[in-house]
Amino acid sequence: MTSTPLAPPACPVRRRPFRELLRVEARLFARSASSVLWTALIPVAAVVVLAVVPATRRPSDTYGGLSPLRVYLPILMMYVFVMSAVNLLPAVLAGYREKGILRRLSTTPVPPSRLLGAQGLIYLGVGVVIDVVLLVVAICAGVPVPRQLPGFVLSLLLVAAATLAIGLLVTALAGTERIANALGMLVFFPLMFFAGLWIPRAKMNHPLRTISDYSPLGAGVRAVQASLEGHGPAAAPLLVLAGYAVACGAIAARRFRWR
Template identity: 30%
Template sequence: MSIAVEAHRPGAGAWLSLIQCEAKMVARDTAGLVVPIGLPLLILVMSASAATDEVVANGRTALDVFVLPLVLTLVISTIGIINMPSFLAYYRRAGILRRLSVTPASPAMVLVAQVVVSVIQAVIGITAALAVAVLIFDANPPVQPGAALGIFVLAMAAMYALGMVVAAVAPTPNSAVAIGLIVFFALAALGGLFGGRAALPEPVAAVGEWLPFGATVQALSAVWAGFAVEPVHLISLGVTTVLGFTVAAVLFRWD
């Protein structure tokens, strides 16, 4: 007589434990904590004083319309493109994902847990930047807060999709950091991180506007000032999300 053995799937407790373990790993990575939160705050503090007096539209200053969108995009992109892929590449290199594949806990659980922790880290970074901007420099909220929230979600999806591609092609944790840095600085430079898009040649600035970093900055600037978001920016983020996750799914290796 054969006895059927029921496979038990990991429950809520297993998910919570895995997320807690991921959070501890991220917390131990000092550079991974300081750079995505400290660097945007440094840029905010250095740029805020000169931007608080210039009113752009609807009572919003240059700090609100130009500096804050750039700073918040920095938080999202550094976590999604640089931090998260390095952890996933480490787990693959150490054989953790391969070992999980023969247990009830699927390797995909690690991916989900890392994304959850990364999102929490991004929320902390965004909250810290907004708190400093509001409490110290009297920054204003976006004219369209609902649209701003939607853009944040779409931008995080796009940046994490790029991060998944980096994790998929990087053979080692160090290479994941290196590739992530190259992708990040390329997107950020074209998106106006160094001197703004106005300082770039017009064709280069146009390309940067189609890429996810520039698209996020421009979309957030629009909703902060109360303007309509250009469809090209939403299309850019949406296409990046779909293509990024598709390419990552095809190329990702568990071992």
């Protein structure tokens, strides 16, 4: 009588390397003071300042009948994603490539693609957590709870996908960490300008507003603001965000270099 050999426990073994990689990368991120400062403290501090000043909680004709707090809340949410995915992530990945870490990973059981997945989860996860904190602070200051929660979540997910794709494209085009930092900053300012950081969308003239509508963060602010107001995001900004995610992601995949 022969016994049937037991099959090896495949799933837990396969998952351990990625979990360990995710844990190590998360610890490295937490030790980086600049990453935590620019990604978390600045937008949270800005929302707190807007929340404690009475004048910024009152509706104003200058901002289309909304309060400055309600206008700048979605803009600061966009800031979190663009800082994490477009400014910080490319510098880290380009630095890994420049130091040969991606090349060495290709010779181990953990492929370099898992490093991309771990980095993407860390930076986008941090972005989601900080955006939740921003929303909670704003709600405590009188901003209503999003009346279109599914549309709100969908809008943020598409913003996350679009900014991650743009960040990977910057990584693919940057040969070194220094170039990645320069390209990230070069992309950051136009993105945030058309999101309304310096000139709110309600005060933009028609040409600027049109360009903003077709920019990734302008579309993101438009979709998130509509969800906060209870109208639900229109199809146009969602399609713009999806288009940036697909187009930039496809180009990044073709141009990405592991060494």
